[in-house]
Amino acid sequence: AMGRVAPMLLVLGGASSASAALLTHSAPLTARFAAPIPQRGGSPVASEGLQSKPICAEQGNDFGRRQVMQTALSATAAAALFNVLPESAYAADVFPKWQQVDLPIATESPILFDIDFDPGNPNNGFIVGNKGTFLQTTDGGKKWEAKSFANLDPEEEINYRFTKMSFKDGEGWIIGKPAILLHTKDSGNSWERVPLSPKLPGDPYGIVALGPGKAELSTSAGAIYTTENSGRNWKAQVRETIDATLNRVSSSGVQGASYFSGSVNQIVRDADGAYLAVSSRGNFYLTYKPGDEFWVPHNRETSRRITSMGFVKDRLQDGLWMTTAGGEISKTTDNVDTQLINIPFERLQIKSGGYGLLDVAFIPGTNEAWAVGGGGTIFSSTNNGKSWQKDKSADNLPTNLYKIKFFGNRGYILGSNGVLLTNA
Numbered sequence: 450a451m452g453r454v455a456p457m458l459l460v461l462g463g464a465s466s467a468s469a470a471l472l473t474h475s476a477p478l479t480a481r482f483a484a485p486i487p488q489r490g491g492s493p494v495a496s497e498g499l500q501s502k503p504i505c506a507e508q509g510n511d512f513g514r515r516q517v518m519q520t521a522l523s524a525t526a527a528a529a530l531f532n533v534l535p536e537s538a539y540a541a542d543v544f545p546k547w548q549q550v551d552l553p554i555a556t557e558s559p560i561l562f563d564i565d566f567d568p569g570n571p572n573n574g575f576i577v578g579n580k581g582t583f584l585q586t587t588d589g590g591k592k593w594e595a596k597s598f599a600n601l602d603p604e605e606e607i608n609y610r611f612t613k614m615s616f617k618d619g620e621g622w623i624i625g626k627p628a629i630l631l632h633t634k635d636s637g638n639s640w641e642r643v644p645l646s647p648k649l650p651g652d653p654y655g656i657v658a659l660g661p662g663k664a665e666l667s668t669s670a671g672a673i674y675t676t677e678n679s680g681r682n683w684k685a686q687v688r689e690t691i692d693a694t695l696n697r698v699s700s701s702g703v704q705g706a707s708y709f710s711g712s713v714n715q716i717v718r719d720a721d722g723a724y725l726a727v728s729s730r731g732n733f734y735l736t737y738k739p740g741d742e743f744w745v746p747h748n749r750e751t752s753r754r755i756t757s758m759g760f761v762k763d764r765l766q767d768g769l770w771m772t773t774a775g776g777e778i779s780k781t782t783d784n785v786d787t788q789l790i791n792i793p794f795e796r797l798q799i800k801s802g803g804y805g806l807l808d809v810a811f812i813p814g815t816n817e818a819w820a821v822g823g824g825g826t827i828f829s830s831t832n833n834g835k836s837w838q839k840d841k842s843a844d845n846l847p848t849n850l851y852k853i854k855f856f857g858n859r860g861y862i863l864g865s866n867g868v869l870l871t872n873a
Contacts, residue, residue, distance in 0.1 A: 547842035547862060547870040554867040555595045556580040561863035562612045566856050569618035573636055577611035577623060585637060598640060617658035624653040632680055643680040650690050655716045669712040671744055688742045691735060702790055703733055703746040715757060723765040731755040736787045745787055750794050761811045770809050776801025778820060780834055799828060799837040810853045821850035821862055843870060
């Protein structure tokens, strides 16, 4: 039937009678790291990487906020006699919370899409981006080294957008565009390419490492697959694609469902395996919980286009956040009931200046939250998102900030022009 998601099958040796196979598997295509990539123009990239550094010199000062303000007030009163605006009056504004990390970028102005560290070895981390960008750290993010897949031709590799990755206990997965799936079992020392069939519904959009040989793959069409043998066989978790579901329930009161283009522009997975997806037009969103047969569509509670969505506490039922066009943020008012078509949200107080907010992170166990977006926009909250303050750490950087992720207390912000910020 149209829209039905067939189970993923393994095709060995290149011949198969299963024409519905969605993933094929050929002989392992080992990808070992080559030597550090030289910069364009011939200058070599230092293999040891560079230490992260503050954006401004005042970062190292240990003045408390009260002391800074007292100093500013005193200086202002004295300078008023000379009609001079004292620099110290701005001291509280120029202490950045975030500092830029110098990266050995091998291509010009790449966009950084994802960062991840292996929970089994927190010193081992990776960054991926467009133009074949692939970086590794072995000291917890202090130094980064540009890497290359030895089995990908350099002219071919630069065309890849590596978009998502996930690591667990030495095993890792990377997906990208054009459609590609890479797998490592030895902490990233060597990689195997798992060929993807053209019959895969949609493009690979999300990947989560679940344990030895286990992973979960989601696509832009809403298909979800799991493997327990390192990608040789896959099992469908959803009976039909989002498109087929909307065709079946188009009269259920979900506004914008009839305009669905067949794909979503965001899919995120919580700690329990539940999913949240935003339609490519941003006019509605969907949820899925393990054991469900179909996605459940939901109305947005605003006329503004949905920019991004996520989980407040890494569990769908504990709360959702939503950003919309024009730089607005909303959060669910209570525990989430996914059976409701209209899940209630409340708008949070933020003066974004119209800049779009592209990602939000609520820090577990605290009242701290962060939001990032276009034009180097960073906002922070100390009351669980009720109100927000502007952070100027990236105001002078020519970048759009796309993602913010925390690993414990250590945070990273990724953006365009190869920008990586950290609070470490």
